[in-house]
Amino acid sequence: MTTMSNRYQAEGAKSRPTMRHVAALAGVGIKTVSRVMNDEPGVSEATRQRVLGASQQLNYQLDMAAGSLRRAGRQTLSVGLLLPSVANPFSSEIHRAMEDALAARGIAVFAASLDDDAEREKALVTAFLGRRVDGLVLTPIAKSQAYVIPEHSRDLPIVFIDREPVGIEADAVVTDNAVGAAKAATHLISHGHTRIAYMGDRTDIQTARERRRGFTEELGRAGIATSTVPVREGLHDEESARLATLELLRAEEPPTAIFSSQNLVTFGVMRALKELGLNKRVALVGFDDFTLADMMEPGVTVIAQHPDRIGKLAAERLLARIDGDHGAAQTYVVPSELITRGSGELRPPE
Amino acid sequence: MTTMSNRYQAEGAKSRPTMRHVAALAGVGIKTVSRVMNDEPGVSEATRQRVLGASQQLNYQLDMAAGSLRRAGRQTLSVGLLLPSVANPFSSEIHRAMEDALAARGIAVFAASLDDDAEREKALVTAFLGRRVDGLVLTPIAKSQAYVIPEHSRDLPIVFIDREPVGIEADAVVTDNAVGAAKAATHLISHGHTRIAYMGDRTDIQTARERRRGFTEELGRAGIATSTVPVREGLHDEESARLATLELLRAEEPPTAIFSSQNLVTFGVMRALKELGLNKRVALVGFDDFTLADMMEPGVTVIAQHPDRIGKLAAERLLARIDGDHGAAQTYVVPSELITRGSGELRPPE
DNA sequence: GGTGTGCCTGACAACGATGTCAGGCATCAT
DNA sequence: ATGATGCCTGACATCGTTGTCAGGCACACC
Known part of the structure; x- marks a missing residue:
């Protein structure tokens, strides 16, 4: 039978060996093969070696799926x-x-x-x-x-x-989204800013809402009327953030600092600042660290997640x-x- | 029996329903459930609905692993x-x-x-x-x-x-590693450079060798004696690339252009150039594109992979x-x- | 010599599903 | 009425493995 199936499949897909094949070659029962492959005790060293030899010869490999079918707990790893x-x-x-x-x-x-x-x-x-x-x-x-x-x-x-x-x-x-955003606010406030803009992600994202909350609450605590805080939300990519920032900075009484709530938004803000030549004048803190942040002009201060x-x-x-x-x-x-x-x-x- | 097992498991891990459970609840054979779950033909609409109802009620889900065990071809998707x-x-x-x-x-x-x-x-x-x-x-x-x-x-x-x-x-x-590297060489040569350094990755990596080959062969074709080309290899991270670049630029007759063979190496080179204030004087082409490459001072020219x-x-x-x-x-x-x-x-x- | 004690070992059922196949029941033509 | 034809349906074996369990054998002890 083995011969048959070998010949039959010679020119197509050879089928994978199973425990039965290994058992037959080693001249033992299938359960013994199982024991060896799973390092279970209760197999004499001589038998072990015979099984190991046969399994290597056939290039046999345990089928985890079939195993976990029967195994208690059904773990698939x-x-x-x-x-x-x-x-x-x-x-x-x-x-x-x-x-x-x-x-x-x-x-x-x-x-x-x-x-x-x-x-x-x-x-x-x-x-x-x-x-x-x-x-x-x-x-x-x-x-x-x-x-x-x-x-x-x-x-x-x-x-x-x-x-x-x-x-x-x-x-x-x-x-700690809210806490991190609050830290950003505190940091900017401590450097003398009072007109700090918030550039935020889509509001259906929970973390974005948390960051905004942490940020505005902290401004409030510092005595800054939250109604005066420029807030732009719903920014989900670089381009929308860039455009929103340009608009913001060209308006009257532009902010002196910006907090951006996310990576891509930070990139958009950076682009806008550079376009307007304000990258060394308007302060920026971004949520999320990113590669090469220190190579920017100036280096970009961030609230890094881990x-x-x-x-x-x-x-x-x-x-x-x-x-x-x-x-x-x-x-x-x-x-x-x-x-x-x-x-x-x-x-x-x- | 069903009741038993429900009560038994009420306070621990409830076991997942199987086809047998669905079949029992729908009052059909297990094979019929299989047909319905796999959208096979040959099931009356009335039966189909009964099975579907039962399976939803039990929150049943097909076990792909068990299925592919028997299925021809054994695909696991x-x-x-x-x-x-x-x-x-x-x-x-x-x-x-x-x-x-x-x-x-x-x-x-x-x-x-x-x-x-x-x-x-x-x-x-x-x-x-x-x-x-x-x-x-x-x-x-x-x-x-x-x-x-x-x-x-x-x-x-x-x-x-x-x-x-x-x-x-x-x-x-x-x-096309060699071709890409050659393109970089051509580009730098066409901008007037003849002293172009090669900063390369570990030589046990095939792509690194290909890039080096393409680069140096192109220099040779342009009539630049390859023996005069400064080559630094074995650079696998930013720091080693930075140090190698510093050393290279401080030596006599430093290169006027650099080709770096990989992302991290490019970063190291950029850092070294900036440290020495040469970022706007020494030309650089890096293999691999990267985020914010256009925001560098100057923007970094690259051979982009896709x-x-x-x-x-x-x-x-x-x-x-x-x-x-x-x-x-x-x-x-x-x-x-x-x-x-x-x-x-x-x-x-x- | 009888028997208990371990140690190895393999037959068999089972895991949850699908392939095969035969049977039941209408429907339809003769 | 009889047989043929389809359509649905489920019993059963099977996929490759592991859990259970009983049996065989060697050894030691009384």
Whole structure:
């Protein structure tokens, strides 16, 4: 039979060897092969070597999917990771940190991009559930995550990152958005600014709202009438931020400092400032650190997030849940950090 | 029985419903449920609705792993992607492009980072094979990829990206490294430079060698004695590139132009030039485009690769192979592009 | 010699699904 | 009435592996 099937498949796809093939070649039972491949005790050294030899000869490899089908607990040693985009630097650093933390346990990561699309979020969660991942880490974008309640209460570990979920109680790992934005405000105020503009992302994004709240509350605390604060929101890319900034700076009584709530927005602001030759006159603090920020003219002061820590922490929480931690859901806050590089330390003109 | 198991598991992990549960609730056979879930024909509309209702009520979801166990061809609708690092911008753009091309077919992507570690390459390939991926896309780093020959000849689709594999004939998608580097050389020569330094990456990386070859060959063609070309290699990060550049520029007869073979090296060179106040005097062309290159002083001229096209093409080739294309292995070359921004157009001092 | 104690080992069912196949029931032509 | 033809449907084996369990064998002890 073996011969038959070999000949039959000689010119096409050769099929992968199974335990049965290894067992036949080694002259043992299939269960013994299983024991050897899984490093289970109770196999004599001689048998072990025979099986190992046969398996190498056939280039045999255990089929994890088939194994976990029968195995208790059904672990697949894979998890799903849903990010705004795998190509986004912030996301990909989280991804990397998680990978490192999970690789130690032999867990592989399915990664996917959401593009701020709520439908895609649900579709991808479904796709990963169908693959029976051991856990899910996701950046929520849909209005509510209640749709995963059935799975979550069936004990599927889920950790939300960057944004807290709505409609479900589950672990989350987030940056101290409001506090970070407040730090930016304090920093600019302490350098003499009172007319500080806020350039913000789409308001349907929770972190954007938090940053705005932290920022304006801090201005209020400092005695600056929040009604006088120029606020531009709904900026989701470089170009819209650039245009909004140009408009703002050409208006009467332009701001002497700008706080931008996100990477791409910061880039747009930088472009506008440079165009108008104001890059060394108008102060700027951006939320999110970025490559080459120190090479700008002047260097760009930022509120840096720590995607590596977020990723690591998320992975640790996920592993704890996978290992059976049934404690109450909790939100973990990773502190942001002010990094001064020049642009945030410019003083207003006399 | 159903009641029993519900009560039993009320306080712990509820188990996931299976087809049997759905079948029991709908009062049909298990195979009928299978037909409905897979949109197979031959089910009356009335039965279909009953099954659909039951499956929704139980929140049932098909188990892909179990399904593909029996299904012909054993497709898992997942592929493995091995990158230098998922956090590397070049890699993550490839990743994104692949994801988009594969998502249309419902294929999920396992992504992992190699960190230029040959052992990790093999370990991760093994890990993905154990998960029975339908295909593999990988950036080779090990000296030879002959170890995947058994799987490849068993019809596992494999596409190499960025670098060509060694010891195996398989599809590859790469940038025209030598041509791109030659373009950089031509560009600098046409702007009057004859003393052009080459700052290169580790020579064990194939693309680095190709870039160097293309660069020096072009200088030779232009009549520049290659023995006079300052070459610094083995630079793998910003700091080593910065130091090498400082040393080079402080030596006698410093170059009037620099070609850097890679992103991080370019950053190091930029830092050194700025430190010495030479950023507007010494010309620079870097291999690899990067964010904010146009915001530098001056803007940085680069040979841009097209990671999005590389990713898309790799995904297309992989799908073709998955669909049974048994044509000879082929290497696909994605052309690079010269983007002028200022730094590469600086002329040498008289 | 009988028996208990470990240590190895393999037969068998099961995991959750799909492929195969045969059977039941209308409908329709003869 | 009889047989042929389709359409639905479910019993059963099977995918590759692991859990369970019982059996065989060697050794030591009484």
